[in-house]
Amino acid sequence: MLTTSAAHGVKYICADTTCATRFYDMNKSPIACPKCGKTVPAPAKKPAARRGRRVETSLNN
Numbered sequence: 001m002l003t004t005s006a007a008h009g010v011k012y013i014c015a016d017t018t019c020a021t022r023f024y025d026m027n028k029s030p031i032a033c034p035k036c037g038k039t040v041p042a043p044a045k046k047p048a049a050r051r052g053r054r055v056e057t058s059l060n061n
């Protein structure tokens, strides 16, 4: 069974500085603080493709 923290999703800290509750998103969306109810903006997925990872090209060296 799932025993790791992955079962709880990603760990977040409430954006409200007076709350700052640490919680897991439980793989739910939208993500909301269980204490104050403030929604947390989902982390923007960075377009890593622009970085041009060298994993593929390294094979030709």
Ligand SMILES: [Zn+2]
Pocket: 014, 015, 016, 019, 020, 021, 033, 034, 035, 036, 037, 038
């Ligand atoms: Zn909160």
